[in-house]
Amino acid sequence: MKLPEYFLTRLLTILVVLLTYGCASSTGVQLKAKEGWYSKLVDVEFVKQNVDIPPRPGVMVIDSRPTARQYDPGHIPGAVNIPDSKFEQMTDMLPQDKNSVLIFYCGGVDCMLSHNSALKAEKLGYTNIHVYAEGYPDWVAKGTGQSVSGAYIKKLQDEKTVFMLIDARPKRTFDKGAIPGAVNISDTDFDKHVDQLPADKATPIIYYCGGVDCVLSNKSAAKARALGYSNVKTYVEGYPDWVKLYGVAPAAGAPAVAVVATAGPLNIEAGKEKGTMTVASFDRIMKENPQALMLVDVRDPREFNNASIKGAINIPIGMLEKQIDTLPLGKPIVFLCGTGARSGEAYDTARLLRSDLQVYFLDATMKFNPDGTYTLKEHGK
Known part of the structure; x- marks a missing residue:
């Protein structure tokens, strides 16, 4: 019996929908991919299936965030820390078997570090790479504990x-x-x-x-x-x-010295985290005297070219060490990125290599607009 034409049309539509979304739903990932994202995305359930103590053979979960400020205070249990900015220097930490399952993650959907590292791993010949795009914030909300x-x-x-x-x-x-x-x-x-x-x-x-x-x-x-x-x-x-x-019995170190930030002519208000400037202080200076700050956007050139703060220059975090001598004395320097991860790493690098510089970073989520404006939200608020 010949089926009615409207029935065939409806059936074809259903098949197209299933083919279009079937792959995404196999891992539960329904995210809309952004420019520059790695193609193979997974969700928290996929990560849970591959995270275990002892670690599962043939699986490596990789945290692409900076070490001291991001990875050390909290990460997915068993994850190996290979910061994206140091990826090339730490490839010896990757498994020898190029067919191993690699799961990269970082600070959430606004963080590009995991995607960048996944693409680098692909160029090295790894064939089973995934990115957990929702990253550590999603794991904290839905995962099975942090380390x-x-x-x-x-x-x-x-x-x-x-x-x-x-x-x-x-x-x-x-x-x-x-x-x-x-x-x-x-x-x-x-x-x-x-x-x-x-x-x-x-x-x-x-x-x-x-x-x-x-x-x-x-x-x-x-x-x-x-x-x-x-x-x-x-x-x-x-x-x-x-x-x-x-060591087995670490020697008692010298008592920690509290670092007290002093307000300069701009009345810069230090944040809770060492090296940070409060959002309120940054907003005030940007409104009253934006030329008084040197803004250094440490994101990738592609991100910077899409949108950044008016007046900012771009020194990607991976290039900062080579360009550190180009930064001037006598002017407060504020490192910027989207989540505070790369900017915090930039602060640490600058303090290590050029202690004479007056540097800060923003421990906040920053949204960059194409017209040069921005919005800021401090973490935890």
Whole structure:
């Protein structure tokens, strides 16, 4: 029997829709791709399936964000940190098998670092590359916990920050050596020692154990979250990594010196994070005397050419070290990017190479408009 023409037309339309969107829905990714994005996108569920402790063989999750300001305070458990700006110098960290699954991520849909790194990996011959475009902000909201680095724990200790560090290994192992300041609550005896956990369930807690092949810290962290603790992270690399970084018995260092920002003629107001300028202070100066600041956009040239702040110059983060001597003395320099990741890395680089410069960055989300204007939103507000 011949089918009516309208029925065939409707059936054809349905088939076209299924073919168009079927691939995207296989991972749940419904994002609209932006210019410069890598073509193979995955969502949080795909990442969950490939993230595990011990790490899954043949899979590497790569955090493309800067180390100290972005990766150290929080990242996907087991992720390897290869900052995009240092990709070429760190290719030895990539797996030898070019068919390995590589999952790149960074700071969300406005962050290009993961896409840039994915394209670089593709040029090296890797064939199974994916980008988790929604990145770390999405993982924090939907993932299965976050991890920190040993350097971040050391920073908290040096700054005398209030947090609880818990060694989830058995007591006999703990007694042979542990991170200074850690409390031993073995995962096996977790339920017997719940009373040792902080009364305030918002207190930061960091669990660690015997390295990437040890599951005890992950198990204890999950139990603590189930009890209502809201700020629980793990140090996946654990005690072996700590010993490698700081030794078995690190010598007591000199007391930390607080850095106090002083207001100059422009009345620059320092932000909470070292090296930052508050959004309010930046907005005020840009309104009253924009020529008083040197604005350096450290994004890629393509991003800069699409839109940037009027008067800004472009020095991509990967070129900053070579061009650091072109920056002038006697004028406040503000590094800019879209999320504060690359600009923070630029600040660290400038302070290391040219301590004589007066440099700042904005720890904020910045939207650039084609007409040279901008909008800013401080993180956490």
